[in-house]
Amino acid sequence: MMPRSIRLAALLTLNALTTTAVLGAQTASSGKAARPASSVSALRVPEADALLPWSQQIAVREGWLTKRHAMLLPMMRRHGIAMWIVVNEEFHDDPVVHAVAPPRPYTGNRDIFVFIDAGEQGLRKFAITGYTEENLARFFDAPFTEPRPPAATLRDLYAQYQPATIGLGIRGTRGQTRTLGYDAYRFLAETLGPEAEKRFVSAAELVQEYLDTRLPEEMPHYTTAVQVTEAIVKRALSNAVITPGVTTVGDVRRALFDMLWAAGVRTWFQPDLRVQRATGDVATSRGFLAVAPESTVIQRGDVVHIDFGISYMGFDTDWQKMAYVLKPGERDVPAGLKQAMANSNTLQDALMQRHARPGLTGGTVFNNTMAEMKQRGIEAMIYSHPIGNQGHGLGTSIDFRSGLRSDTTAQNSRLRSGSYMSIELNTATAVPEWNGKKVFVMFEDDAHLTEDGYRFFRPRQEQFYIIR
Numbered sequence: 001m002m003p004r005s006i007r008l009a010a011l012l013t014l015n016a017l018t019t020t021a022v023l024g025a026q027t028a029s030s031g032k033a034a035r036p037a038s039s040v041s042a043l044r045v046p047e048a049d050a051l052l053p054w055s056q057q058i059a060v061r062e063g064w065l066t067k068r069h070a071m072l073l074p075m076m077r078r079h080g081i082a083m084w085i086v087v088n089e090e091f092h093d094d095p096v097v098h099a100v101a102p103p104r105p106y107t108g109n110r111d112i113f114v115f116i117d118a119g120e121q122g123l124r125k126f127a128i129t130g131y132t133e134e135n136l137a138r139f140f141d142a143p144f145t146e147p148r149p150p151a152a153t154l155r156d157l158y159a160q161y162q163p164a165t166i167g168l169g170i171r172g173t174r175g176q177t178r179t180l181g182y183d184a185y186r187f188l189a190e191t192l193g194p195e196a197e198k199r200f201v202s203a204a205e206l207v208q209e210y211l212d213t214r215l216p217e218e219m220p221h222y223t224t225a226v227q228v229t230e231a232i233v234k235r236a237l238s239n240a241v242i243t244p245g246v247t248t249v250g251d252v253r254r255a256l257f258d259m260l261w262a263a264g265v266r267t268w269f270q271p272d273l274r275v276q277r278a279t280g281d282v283a284t285s286r287g288f289l290a291v292a293p294e295s296t297v298i299q300r301g302d303v304v305h306i307d308f309g310i311s312y313m314g315f316d317t318d319w320q321k322m323a324y325v326l327k328p329g330e331r332d333v334p335a336g337l338k339q340a341m342a343n344s345n346t347l348q349d350a351l352m353q354r355h356a357r358p359g360l361t362g363g364t365v366f367n368n369t370m371a372e373m374k375q376r377g378i379e380a381m382i383y384s385h386p387i388g389n390q391g392h393g394l395g396t397s398i399d400f401r402s403g404l405r406s407d408t409t410a411q412n413s414r415l416r417s418g419s420y421m422s423i424e425l426n427t428a429t430a431v432p433e434w435n436g437k438k439v440f441v442m443f444e445d446d447a448h449l450t451e452d453g454y455r456f457f458r459p460r461q462e463q464f465y466i467i468r
Contacts, residue, residue, distance in 0.1 A: 043255070044262035045231035050224050051264060057313050061103040064215055065139060068099065071213060072115060073123040079206040082163035084115040087184045094169065094179045096207055099389055101127065102135050103314055110184065112150060113140075116161050124161075128153050151191040158192050166196065167203030176211065176394055177204035212386055212395035214418045218315075219448065222388075222420070225265075225312040226446050226457040229319045232259045233306050237323035237465045242298055244325050244467065249273045250294030256308060268316040268391040272307040274442070278434040301327045303337065304467070305442055309391050316391035318422040320444035323465035333464045336431035337439060343378050343427040344441040345462055351382065351398065351423065352447065352454035358417035362396040365415070369398075379428045379438075387422040387446055395419050415449055423447050423454060 052060065076084060088097040088111040100113055108130030116124040127140040128150045136143040144153045168188070169179035189197045235241060241255045256271040275292040278301060298304060302325045309318040322341065324333045347369070355368040366382055373380040386395030396413040398421070426442040443461065447454040 043235075043259045045228065045235055045259065047224075047228045047231040048263035048265075051228065051312060052221075058103055060221070061314055062138075064217060065100075065102060067215055067217075068210070069123070069125065069139065072210065073117060075206055075209050075213075076115065076117050076123075076167075079167075079203075079209070080165055081167035081201070081203055081206050082117045082165045083158075083161065084167040084203055084206065085188065086113040086115075086169070087111070087180060087188070088113070089181065089184065092181070095176045095390060096169070096179065096211070098314055099211060102139060104135070110150065110187070112154070114154070114157060116157065116163065118161060126153070126157060151187075154188070154191050158196055164199065165201045166192075166199045167206055168200055169203060169207070170200070171202040172204035172207070174204075174208075174394060176390060177202070177207050208394040209416075211389050211393060212416055212419050214388060214420060214448070216418075218313075221313045222315050222317075222446075223457050225310060225315055225317050226319070228263055228265065228312070229308065229310050229317040230321075230458050232256065232263065232310070233308055233319055233321050234465060235259060236306060236308075237304060237321060237467065239468055242304075242323075242325070242467050244298060244300045244302075247298050248294060249275065249292045249296045249298065252298075252304075252306075253294065256306075260310065263310075265310045265312050268309050268311045274305040274307075276303040276305070276439055277301065278431075278437060298325060298467075300325050303439060303464075305440075307442075307444065315388060316393075317446055318387055318391050318424070318444050319446070320424070320442050321461055321465065322441055322443075323467050325467040333466065334431070334433040336429070336433045337464065340427065340429035340431060340439045340441045341462065341464060343380075343429050344425065344443050345460065346376065346378060347373060347380050347382070347425055347427055348423060348443065348445075348460060351384070351425070352456075354453070356398070356415065356449065356453045358415050358449055358451060361414050362398045362402060365398045366400065366402075373427075380425065381427075382425045384424045385422050386419060388420045391422075393420070395421075417449055417451065419449050421447050421449065421454060423456075 076082070086094055086096055086100055088094045088108075090109050097113065100115070111130065112128040114126040114128065116126070118124045125140045127136045127143040129136065129143065129145050131145060144150070168185070169177060170185065172178040189200075236252055236256050236259070241247065241252055252273055253271050257267070260267055272291045274290065275296050275298065277299065304323045304325065305320065307320045309316055324337060350372045351365065351369045354372070356365045369382060370380065382398055382400055384398040386393035386397065396415050422444055423446075424444040426440050428438040428440050430436045431439045445456050445458070445460055447456045
C-alpha cells in the first residue's frame with residue numbers, strides 16, 4: 001500500500017481535477033463565467049495541521065472512555081438507575097454509544113451495552129455483540145458474542161442482579177435521550193419479561209449528566225477543533241472566496257464543504273448563510289435565523305453571516321461570524337454597523353461574565369441578562385445551548401424558549417462547572433447609514449464554564465471581517 005502522504009496527495013489532486021472538470025461543465029452549460037477553481041490542497045487551512053490522524057484520535061478517545069466509565073456509577077446512583085442498557089442497531093447508531101463504548105463504528109445487527117450497579121462489587125459492564133471485537137475486552141467485564149443468543153445473556157444478567165430499575169433511552173425530551181426504537185424496546189420487554197418491563201424507566205437525566213460532564217483532557221482537543229472552525233469561516237468570509245457582485249451564497253457554501261474535505265473533517269450540519277442589505281428586499285434581507293437563497297449574489301454594502309460547525313474527536317463545534325462588503329470608496333465599516341456589533345459584544349459580556357455561574361439555573365441567567373439589556377436599551381435575543389458530544393448537546397440551556405416558561409425543567413436546570421456552551425445570541429440595532437433599518441448581529445462562540453463565568457475557546461469577534 002502506498003504511504004499515507006502519497007495517497008492523500010493523490011486524493012487531493014483527483015478532487016481538484018474533478019472540481020475543475022465539474023465547474024468547467026457547469027460553465028459550458030450555463031454560459032456564465034465561473035470563479036476559477038482552487039485545488040483542494042490550497043483550500044486547506046494551516047490550522048488543520050494540528051488535527052490528529054484517525055488512529056491517534058481513537059487512541060486518545062479510548063483513554064477518555066476509561067475515565068468516563070469511572071464516573072458512571074455515582075451518576076447512576078444519583079439518578080436511581082440500577083441497570084442501564086444502550087442498544088445500537090446496525091446503520092442506526094445510538095448517539096450515546098460512542099461515549100460508552102470504544103469510538104469506532106459498530107455494524108452488528110444489534111449491539112447491546114449493559115451497565116449494572118452491583119452494590120459492593122461496584123460497576124459491572126457487559127457488551128453483548130453480534131461479532132467478536134477484541135477491543136471490547138479492554139473496557140467491559142465480559143464481552144458476549146454469538147453464537148450465544150443475546151436474549152439468553154440478558155436474561156441471565158437480569159436474574160443475577162435483579163435491578164430495581166432499568167434505564168432506557170425512552171421518554172426523553174431530546175433526541176439523545178429517546179433513542180430506543182420500537183423493535184428494540186419490544187426485544188428487551190419480551191426477553192426480560194413483564195415484571196422487568198415494569199422496572200423500565202427513562203435514563204434521560206443520567207444521559208444528560210454523562211454527556212454534559214467534560215474531562216479536563218478533552219479541552220485542548222476541543223480548542224483545536226474551534227481553531228479550525230474559526231480559520232475556515234475566516235477564509236470563507238474573505239476575498240479568497242468572495243468576489244462582490246459575482247459570488248453567490250451557494251458558491252460560499254460549496255467552498256465551505258471543500259475546505260472541510262481539505263481539512264479532513266466533516267460538518268455536523270449544513271453551513272448556513274444570511275445576507276442583510278440596506279436596500280434589499282425580503283428575499284435577501286431576512287434577519288434572524290432565516291437562510292438566504294443560494295442564488296443570492298453577494299453585493300457591495302452587504303452584511304454577510306455564516307453559521308457553521310465541524311465534527312472532530314467525537315465533538316461538534318458551532319460558530320457564527322459576520323462580515324461586511326465594502327462599498328466603492330469605503331475604507332472602513334460604517335459607524336452604525338460598528339455600534340451594532342458592540343451591542344452584541346455587550347450582550348456577551350453580560351451573559352458570560354456578569355450573570356453566569358456554576359449552580360445557577362439557565363432561567364436565572366437568561367432573565368438577569370435580559371433585564372440588564374432592557375436597562376441598557378439594547379434589543380436582544382438569547383438562544384444559547386450546550387455543546388460537546390453533539391452540536392446541540394445535552395445540559396442546561398440559556399434560551400428564550402425555556403427561560404420564559406417557569407414551569408419547565410429547562411428553566412430550573414442548573415449550570416454544571418466545566419461544561420461547554422455555545423453562546424448563541426443576537427442584537428437588533430437601527431443603523432443610521434441604513435436609514436434606520438435594523439441590523440441583526442448574530443454571534444455564536446463556544447465557551448466553557450468556570451467559577452467566574454464563561455470563557456471563550458477563541459477570542460471573540462469585535463470587528464467585522466472585511467471583504468474588499
